[in-house]
Amino acid sequence: MTIAAGVGISTSPPASRGRELRIDFLGRVDYDEATRLQEEARQALADRDGPERLLLLEHPPVYTLGRGATREDLLATSEWLQSRGVRVVECDRGGQITYHGPGQLVGYPILDLNPDRRDIRRYVVDLQEVLVRTLADYGVEAEPGLPDRPAGVWIGPSKIASIGVHLRRWLTSHGFALNVATDLAYFDGIVPCGLSGVRMTSMESQGATADLADVTESCANRFCEVFGRTRLG
Numbered sequence: 001m002t003i004a005a006g007v008g009i010s011t012s013p014p015a016s017r018g019r020e021l022r023i024d025f026l027g028r029v030d031y032d033e034a035t036r037l038q039e040e041a042r043q044a045l046a047d048r049d050g051p052e053r054l055l056l057l058e059h060p061p062v063y064t065l066g067r068g069a070t071r072e073d074l075l076a077t078s079e080w081l082q083s084r085g086v087r088v089v090e091c092d093r094g095g096q097i098t099y100h101g102p103g104q105l106v107g108y109p110i111l112d113l114n115p116d117r118r119d120i121r122r123y124v125v126d127l128q129e130v131l132v133r134t135l136a137d138y139g140v141e142a143e144p145g146l147p148d149r150p151a152g153v154w155i156g157p158s159k160i161a162s163i164g165v166h167l168r169r170w171l172t173s174h175g176f177a178l179n180v181a182t183d184l185a186y187f188d189g190i191v192p193c194g195l196s197g198v199r200m201t202s203m204e205s206q207g208a209t210a211d212l213a214d215v216t217e218s219c220a221n222r223f224c225e226v227f228g229r230t231r232l233g
Helices: 031-046 078-084 120-136 184-189 212-227
Strands: 003-006 020-028 052-058 062-065 087-090 097-100 104-110 153-155 158-168 171-179
Touching: 020 212, 031 052, 031 087, 031 104, 031 171, 052 212, 078 184, 097 104, 097 184, 104 212, 120 153, 120 158, 120 171, 120 212
Parallel strands: 003 158, 020 052, 062 087
Antiparallel strands: 052 104, 062 097, 104 171, 153 158, 158 171
């Protein structure tokens, strides 16, 4: 499971159902800037100085290495990376290595799972459900990974969405990446999620013509539905 956890005990607020969730559509954001935004949002939530948030965006080309990643999973040479303008960044999420880039919807939920959702596995299962429902809105039939195979969302033997999260005192960061119209050739430079032989797919490859902005809106609605939040943005 693609999780990095530092889940200590914190003072429990009221039950999560019915909480307000601020949703931000940020467009294309550099990975370092998105990391900073997540950290600020999580600190504000911890200080009770800000709402729960869902940051929805896409990144310039970047390979991110989670805590379970090994350099052997990075297949691309330095020359290949430079010629394609792909960065390589280490991060504190769980999981191995993945790709983020244009045409991919990335979601970073900043949630407090206290007091009634303090279950890491359930959290990942719920993220999968958000993505399965989003894909269904466009006629794409997909299946969740957990409990029967690695976390994420799958279409047959191919993976269409990846999940990698981090929890600290039950506050979440990082999240999911859904391939909408992603250039799948970039996945050839890595062993995606450390799963040798697994091929990635996208909504576009599955015959679903969808604008990233429309998919973002659908995902926002499905997220509120699954997590029982009231939408602010």
